[in-house]
Amino acid sequence: MGSLSYFLGLQAQFTATGLFLNQAKYATDILEAAGMLDCAPMPTPLPLQLDRVPHQDELFTNPKYFRSLAGKLQYLTLTRPDIQFAVNLVCQKMHEPTLSDFHLMKRILRYLKGTLEMGLTLESNTDTQLLCFLTALADKVAASGFYVVVPDYFYGDPYDPSHQDRPVPVWIKDHSPDKGFEDTKPVLEAIKNKGITAIGAAGMCWGGKVVVELSKEELIQAAVLLHPTYVTVDDIKDVKVPIAILGAENDFLTPPALVKQFEEILASKPEVGSYVKIFPNVSHGWTTRYDINDPEAVKAAEEAHKEMLDWFVTCVQ
Incomplete structure (x- = not known):
């Protein structure tokens, strides 16, 4: 079968000292599903002051779509510990997401846009x-x-x-x-x-x-x-x-x-x-x-x- 290179959305690259894992293609697919392939990247997955995100009392009109994107982001955290907290935060709101929660999810997606090649390096x-x-x-x-x-x-x-x-x-x-x-x-x-x-x-x-x-x-x-x-x-x-x-x-x-x-x-x-x-x-x-x-x-x-x-x-x- 040869060396592992791609499996269930995980990309593997063997190096001289170990293994590099990332999910760049999978992350790109999420951006495409969200219609954000051409979005402007953000430097952080969450804003510094969460309590100032607008529309915290307004329910998001498409909770099924929200849950679909949240589930995809959960799988992405396998190789992206940098987004684990942010993704966990929005996933806690899957039952009844607000427009504010959706804004936070879009912030995570914009962060991914600028960090697609990030992943985990496992050295021997x-x-x-x-x-x-x-x-x-x-x-x-x-x-x-x-x-x-x-x-x-x-x-x-x-x-x-x-x-x-x-x-x-x-x-x-x-x-x-x-x-x-x-x-x-x-x-x-x-x-x-x-x-x-x-x-x-x-x-x-x-x-x-x-x-x-x-x-x-x-x-x-x-x-x-x-x-x-x-x-x-x-x-x-x-x-x-x-x-x-x-x-x-x-x-x-x-x-x-x-x-x-x-x-x-x-x-x-x-x-x-x-x-x-x-x-x-x-x-x-x-x-x-x-x-x-x-x-x-x-x-x-x-x-x-x-x-x-x-x-x-x-x-x-």
């Missing part, structure tokens, strides 16, 4: 636990109306402490923050080409250094550092955009004493908005690697995620 050496956590976090941000991009700066080669032949000093030679900073520039350019003018960036661990460098050159409009590494006092002195720093009480890489120094420097720069918090009883990496069966660990991670999102809602207009 992917850190699946970390990927799941990051995907869930990206979904939270997207659900608030933001366009979210999660680049793989490690190109399928994340740091793995179990690989004793590649300790951090060896691994970092192939994945320096300086390289991450340069890799980010074309990503930002691509986002701006979609018509998005205000960009916020969050950096965890190694990514904190990348985000700081972006902040120093004002390539973004807001920054959040979560348990960062490699960030120095001099870096913080040169930050030029609003920045939030979320540190951990038990972090030997960026200890609380250093985070306090960051806070003091930012307090001396009133022209730069800032927010600094040290989370108690957590360790380095607590926002992306935690035991989902530990209620306290989950609570701490979710609190940090909310702080991050609140900062972006405040600073990214």
Whole structure:
């Protein structure tokens, strides 16, 4: 039968490192069914303020058509986690949709128009636990109306402490923050080409250094550092955009004493908005690697995620 390439609306492309799945043809068929093949794309699947969508009390006159499109969109979420929240939101209204609900559905379709080639990359050496956590976090941000991009700066080669032949000093030679900073520039350019003018960036661990460098050159409009590494006092002195720093009480890489120094420097720069918090009883990496069966660990991670999102809602207009 040969290699899998297309099955039940799923397109599969084998790569040197794994498998890429998407549903571009299926998404195009949905746009055609909705009469929106030539619609103008939107940068996000939902508006930032859902309560301001008009006609919330006016029933949609063709609920059967609404349910048909909603069902099609549900199947599309197999390879599009970026629309899962938005699709789930409109599907909750299938019984008695309003004109407002239909406007939201059309917003999702317009977002699809500009992102037809997006999908899932499954790599043979992917850190699946970390990927799941990051995907869930990206979904939270997207659900608030933001366009979210999660680049793989490690190109399928994340740091793995179990690989004793590649300790951090060896691994970092192939994945320096300086390289991450340069890799980010074309990503930002691509986002701006979609018509998005205000960009916020969050950096965890190694990514904190990348985000700081972006902040120093004002390539973004807001920054959040979560348990960062490699960030120095001099870096913080040169930050030029609003920045939030979320540190951990038990972090030997960026200890609380250093985070306090960051806070003091930012307090001396009133022209730069800032927010600094040290989370108690957590360790380095607590926002992306935690035991989902530990209620306290989950609570701490979710609190940090909310702080991050609140900062972006405040600073990214």
